[in-house]
Amino acid sequence: MRSNTIIVLLGLSCVCLSLAQTTFEDCCYRYVTKTQRIQRQAVNYRQQVVDGGCNIPATILILRTPRTVKTQRVVCVDPHAPWVVHLIKKIDKKKGKHDRYQPKTLHRS
Template sequence: MKVYVLFFLLLLACMCPSLAQGTYENCCLRYGSGMKNSIKKKVVSYRIQQTDGGCNIPAIVFKTKRSKTFCADPSQQWVQDLMNTVKQGN
């Protein structure tokens, strides 16, 4: 009986870090190719993704009224323009 309990605890201890690692980050892995003007008008906020932890590219993550997210390259001019528009709207 003790062997089964020990095995179960060891298995549980090995699984916990892998489960936490899978849900720890919410990262952009690539950039979208662009955004339609109709969607740009629905953007309500954005966040800046840094290249730390599991996130390996810098990105701007835009969020729409319906909570959809879009990843964009921060070096693109349209991204900078949209960030300024969102700042002014808030």
């Protein structure tokens, strides 16, 4: 009888853990300051907004990587810096987005 209770409790705890899935947020906590190399290698971007565990607004630049590398290289920069605003407009223009700069938001679920 005692072993049955332990098995039921273990089963219930497993179910509770699987239902209460936590997401680990991939946040920027500081900005990169060396900009020259970043500007040449940036191919895309996304915006980080302040919510949940992300404490600072940031622009996350996605950098060009060799085809042999499977993961994307990203860097966090200050979204209000003039060079970042200029770079985002340049990236949007290359991608065919001719409308005015509107920050993209990084959605969390």
